[in-house]
Amino acid sequence: MKRARLIYNPTSGREEMRRLLPDILHRLDVAGIETSCHATTGEGDATREAAEAVYRGYDIIIAAGGDGTLNEVINGMAGKDNPPPLGVFPLGTTNDFARAMGIPRKWEEYCDLVIRDQTRPIDIGKANDRYFINIAGGGSLTELTYEVPSRLKTLIGQLAYYMKGIEKMVNLSPTELSIHAEGYEPMHGEFMMFLIANTNSVGGFEKLAPDARIDDGLLDVIAVKKCKLAEFIRLVTMALRGDHFNDSHVIYLKTKRMEVSSPKQVLLNLDGELGGKLPAVFEILPSHLRIFAQS
Template identity: 55%
Template sequence: MTRRPRARLIYNPSAGKEALRNHLPDVLDLLELGGLEVSCAMTHGANDAIIAARQASIEHFDYVIAAGGDGTINEVVNGLSNLDYRPTLGILPAGTTNDLGRALGIPRDLKKACEIIVKRNAVPMDVGKIGEDGYFINIAGCGKLTELTYEVPSKLKTHLGQLAYYVKGMEKLPGLKTIHLEIDSPDFAYEGKAMLCLIANSNSVGGFEKLAPNAKLNDGLFDVILVKQVNLPELITLARLALKGEHANSDRVIYFQTETLTISSPELVELNLDGEFGGHLPQKFNCLKHHLKVLVADPADGGRLALP
């Protein structure tokens, strides 16, 4: 008798207005009917998903399914990425913004997302490495604007959804200021003031689906976006341009691609990794090409990540 592939579902019960908690029996039924042998691990606090993903790898599960928002996915990626055996990653977008799900074309509809998983179409995907043992899958950033994503309380996100980010953003606008950054890479160097620096692995950041218009999830390159000092009207204009993917043409924006870079600052600068607090500068960033396999829709069915 052929063994059914084993999958460990790691889920955040508070993600996305608790949508997953309310539909968990249906999700498990769909995955089981799709031919997977599924067991669950529920997260209760920080780093739970890291521990659960690492254990699933040690036990040689075939798949690890991250069900939650970008923070949950980030923890699962951190649990898998420093191990020799890495199960294939499945994603059930159940968070507030779901940047990685957007970039991969995985729908928020849990039934449709489960249909993608059970088809088991796996493709290689890049992973960002920071320092010696930190990882991110979608975005690393620094600057006051990036801080609002991890300053929004989880209860506020549960009740207001993406509106919570705009509420927090309006609160922070009067206090926006530049930071001094020193950026060094084989492809570009910069020293000076900046409002924001983003190191993107995908084109979708903070709900902006064209923020890194040239980014590809499996090209072995980061897309780096640097916003120089701007006033409030200029910032609003840039935000409008970003919705259309036209901000890279602005003289207030620097945009380049690279495999590796180092960022430092004489100031105390916090880092944001996939929407969560990620320590402080200085840090070195490396793009690990094709480091994880991820389950996505076939391009013929609307998938956005094809075989390289």
């Protein structure tokens, strides 16, 4: 019998996991997967628990929650030797990674993927000594995802991000950055933000980095040069259609490694969570983990 460790955020998805847990455990148990659970209690708890699960030799680790919970679990696994395959129950507000991977929203369908042992290799991003699975970024607008209180996200979902985004846009200001991407000439100037995508789903935008792939061994980088608020809002509307690449304010490139620094304090966003600050070295780790998903 296989052993699985299910790490879940009890507040994600309007506390949906509390209701689903007995049925999920029963379905896995009947299929020969003995599953134990851990409900996270605070920041860093999922990382510690995932690292412990790797150490204790579990055959499967499952993360249930939003992108933040997934990021913590990844950080507990990615630095270990021979981590087991990872399962993902998407229960958060945006679920960018799950959307990009085509992970079923129905828990029964996803349980069956795990039971069939249907996995695929995926790339993992690294920012200094931390890992990210979907997105990294910096600049004032990228701060909104980790500034929205978790309770507010639980109560009103995606609307919480829109509310915070409007507040951020009013005070949006450029940041001086130096960007050195492998294979490109160095860049220095004022930027509104930079994003590094590992998939094509970023903050609910599926056309922001449409060519990004989880298994191509590359990071897709989007940097927005200094512009006025009206121009930035126009860029956002263009991004909804995927037309932003034609704008002179947008820099787009693919690379395996990139260094970013700034004379000012710039906080990093990793999968929607606070991930340290610049300077930072970003790199891709090809086929670093296996995840339960359709091929």
